[in-house]
Amino acid sequence: MDVPVWVWAATVAFIIGLLLYDLIFHVRKAHVPTLRESSFWSALYIGIALLFGVGVLVFGGTSMGSEYFAGYVTEKALSVDNLFVFLIIMASFRVPREDQQKVLLFGIVFSLVARTGFIFLGAALINTFAWVFYLFGLILLLTAGNLLKPGHDEEDAGSNIVVRLARKVFHTTDYYDGDKLFTQHEGxxxxxxMLLVMVAIGGTDILFALDSIPAIFGLTQNVYVVFTATAFSLLGLRQLFFLIDGLLDRLIYLKYGLAAILAFIGVKLILHALHENNLPFVNGGQPVEVVEISTGLSLAVILGVLVVVVVASLLSPAGKAQTAINNARRHATSYLDMEYTHDEAERERVFRQLVEERDAIVALGPKYKQMVRDEPELMALLTRARDSHDRVHPDDPVEPVLTGTDRGDEPARVR
Structure with a gap:
């Protein structure tokens, strides 16, 4: 279906309008979003994306609508995986909590621009060279395998070559000056x-696009659907980050689900490439009669895999323990970092979450408490956080040790 130019113009204007609204009314003033704020805006952006999909279904037909929803769900799942890396980058750069919104919005805008360029490049290649489907399929299969490599999420994403080069060539500071990109240092x-973390986010966004664009082209070759599904999956990602910040580590099986989805789409692309084959060394340059996977089946597989991995992650005791441990480490580090936030209420919120995570580990039993005991650096970090809190709040002490592992099996509560 050919989409009129005025529809393209109206869609792009609407998306730009949403981004500008986000910048002017939410990000311009540095603050830590509340749970209520994050929940409302996350739901609103998802609602807008779903309503847009209904419009595509009504005006573009069942096939186009199904392709949009399949693409949106896939891109949204990949975007959530991207949040893991954003979290690692911002932690490595010690981005103050109040300024994390600005970094995320920059990442979303840069990602949208980069992916738009890749979308039109991919569309041009597909229209000119049918063998590109083979290439896209291979990329997705390799990406799926890479997701399963140990330590995939722990890679030092904040130390890419551009950032290292910038630190060597330009005069840089180790401290933040509000949300300024430049400051005066030593005259x-x-x-x-803040500028370096944006460079790191931008660099990883380009790598994300190399995975994302082949995936959605495996579901539809309609450029309008590819663009809108990608754009709406990115909108609201900033609010979603703050909404599920504490749950990101809980999704311990997400990477396996994404690997399965990308491998599935990769196989779908290769089957489509065989069906459209014109390479002379494959079947004499003639199309190969193979079964092609429908969009409806693709959508069902994608949704089914995501439901299974999310439910399995949330119900898994190991997932609960690993989530609590990872979040406790992150919250203890943030609490001890005086540059993390200047909002005393936010610091207290971080500490209360730290105590809740301690209690969650204790409640899971001796096996998971031992996981904390086996990490002396984590034990020391948690003890330092507890001591720091007790110095500031002597009338509201926390039972030693912060992990609760030295005082029996009952959770040590804050008095």
């Missing part, structure tokens, strides 16, 4: 970590 103009 000279210097780059702040």
């Amino acid at each position: 000279k103009r210097a780059l702040t970590p």
Whole structure:
């Protein structure tokens, strides 16, 4: 279905309008979003994406509508996986909590621009060279295998080559000056970590696009559907980050689900490439009669896999324990970092979450408490956080040790 130019113009204007609204009314003033704020805006953006899909279904037909929803769900799942890396980058750069919104919005805008360029490049290649489907399929299969490699999520995403080069070539500071990108340091103009973290986010966004665009082209070759599904999956990602911040580590099986989805789409692309084959060394340059996977089946597989991995992650005791441990480590580090936030209420919220995570580990039993005991650095970190809190709040002490592992099996509550 050919989409009129005015529809393209109206869609692009609407998306830009949403981004500008986000910038002017939410991100411009540095603050930590509340749970209520994050929940409302996340639901609103998802609602807008779903209503748009209904419009595509009504005006574009069942096939186009199904392709949009399949593409949106896939891109949204990949975007959630991207949040893991954003979290690692912002932790490595010690981005103050109040300024994380600005970094995320920049990442979303840069990602949208980069992916739009890849979308039109991919569309041009597909229209010119049918063998590109083979290439896209191979990329997705390799990506699926890479997701299963140990330590995939722990890679030092914040130390990419562009950031290292910037630190060597330009005068940089180790401290933030609000949300400024440049500041005066030792009488000279210097780059702040805020600019460097944006460079790191931008670099990883380009890598994400190399996985994302082949995946959605495996579901539809309609450029309008590819663009809108990608754009709406990115909108609201900032709010979603703050909404599920504490749950990201809980989705311990998400990477396996994404690997299965990308492998499935990769096989779908290769089957389509065989069906459209014109390579002379494959079947004499003639199309190969193979079974092609329908969009409806693709959507069912994608949704089914995501439901299974999310439910399995949320119900898994190992997932609960690993989530609590990872979040406790992150919250203890944030609490001890005086530059993390200047909002005392936010610091207290971080500490209360830390105590809840301690209690969650204790409640899971001796096996999972031992996981904490086996990490002396984590034990020391948690003890330092508890001591720091007790110095500031002597009338509201926390039972030693913060992990609760030295005082029996009952959770040590804050008095």
